[in-house]
Amino acid sequence: MSVIADRMAAEKAAPVPSRRSGVAGLRLESELVEGAEWDRVIAGFDDVCQEQMHVFAKRRWPGAVQEPRLFLLGGEVVGGAMVMVQPLPLRLGEIAVAKWAPMLKDASSPDADAIHAGMVDAMMVEYADRRGQMLSILPWASSTPVNTAYERLISRGFRRGSRLLFPNRYMVNLRLSDDEQRRSFDQAWRRQLNKAEKAGLVFEHATPEGIGAFEALYAAMSERKQFADHSAYETVPDLMDIEDPQLRPELFFVRHQGELVAGALIFKGGERAVYLYGATNDKALPLRAGYFLHWHIIRWLRDNTRARWYDLGGTDGFQGLHQFKKGMVGAAGVIRPVPPVANYASRPLAYMMGAGAFAGRDFVQHARRILGSWLNPRSRPTQSRGAPDEAAR
Incomplete structure (x- = not known):
């Protein structure tokens, strides 16, 4: 395993029980690896997805710094998260974004919930506490009625952010x-x-x-x-x-x-x-x-x-x-719906700047959709946003 940063011990991230799930995060070690090594390792993960692949991320978001971060328990890889560190407008700071993350290697493991919680804890310590960035995590849609990954983020102090128009x-x-x-x-x-x-x-x-x-x-x-x-x-x-x-x-x-x-x-x-x-x-x-x-x-x-x-x-x-x-x-x-983005920052100014950047992005995307529908009426949505959510069936 080729390492581009020293292994970061996560002892600073004390296990914190979730108020909703009752799950305490395990103490995990964190390790940054090269992109090619990252893709090789995550190929066998239960939660692997294309958005978390380095070969995808480097093309899709060339302006961000990709940080492929593996998590280890007792020296064994148990999960990981591709975190993209993006500069804010005018270089006023940075935000750390993880889409469809963190991923579990073995979703059926008896410790899966505790490992997931531990990965979140370690990401909060590294990006929010140590670097002073806003950490933005978007879990994927769950196949179960309750999205426990999103609930865990909210219980840990994350705040609801942007949501897809048709989730x-x-x-x-x-x-x-x-x-x-x-x-x-x-x-x-x-x-x-x-x-x-x-x-x-x-x-x-x-x-x-x-x-x-x-x-x-x-x-x-x-x-x-x-x-x-x-x-x-x-x-x-x-x-x-x-x-x-x-x-x-x-x-x-x-x-x-x-x-x-x-x-x-x-x-x-x-x-x-x-x-x-x-x-x-x-x-x-x-x-x-x-x-x-x-x-x-x-x-x-x-x-x-x-x-x-x-x-x-x-x-x-x-x-x-x-x-x-x-x-x-x-x-x-x-x-099932994709949950809203969940945002966390240890410092109020970091949260204010990160949330403001997301609000600006959402405004631009909304304006682009309106302009597109004017230029091509066939691109206008025909599904009502107020329609009942069918996810509960």
Whole structure:
């Protein structure tokens, strides 16, 4: 393990019981490692995700300093967090941001909650107490009704920050037989799949060398729809160049009479597979190629990975996409919200500057969305933000 900073003992971080979970954080050691070493180690984590990979972060956020930080208990790696240290406007300070973190190596460990709490404690000591920065953590959407990771942050003194406009994530249960999965789908979704299966479509699990065909399909779709692309699509070439098959996304196609009509890139590491990007041509909709594509991706993930859930992502406020994903999630899956960002600072000025920077960013993003909807009315959300949250079903 190549180290770029001395190992930081976390004795300063005394275990602090959570008022809500009753979990005391274990005393952990913390170690910074090189980016390539970080990606190698986290490939086997249960909680691994693409946003926490160094190869992703360095392309997506080039203005931030990436700090891949492993946590150890008794000399053994038990978790980690990719923390991005970002300068504030006018260089007035810095904030430390961790998205979908901290990650557990073994989510089923009896000590998992205590390890997670210990990682949070150690991050608070390093970034808030020692460096005087605001620490901003965004846990991912939980598959359980209560997001214990977020509750733990609030109990430790973190404050609620920014929230996504349409926070729900749609998760398909991957541990079902074919018959159980089809029965889980909403009736309308199952009916569309039945029609797609009669349309002469062919499913293909492609090799990484097929990425050029996907990029052409994606570019044509983007040109046709004229939507502003605020995704991290620029990271795709780097992701597809990853040598470790555990971290490299999988590429899937659907063809009709030899023509490529739909494709998808899927992250499959850990216990949660994630739909990254999809692309279709004009023929895909009448052929119902999306139903056919996702049905076979679900089956492939079940049979070839250890993932328990297939995270379809959000909707960006489009009601049609909500209906499509809700139908696929069906009775056996779950719809859960991404929690708000949780912010913590030991010093009032650090919190004030960090929270102000986030407020400014949110204002700019809101203005950009309004301008985009004026320029292209088709990009306006059609899903009501006031609609009841379906996560509790």
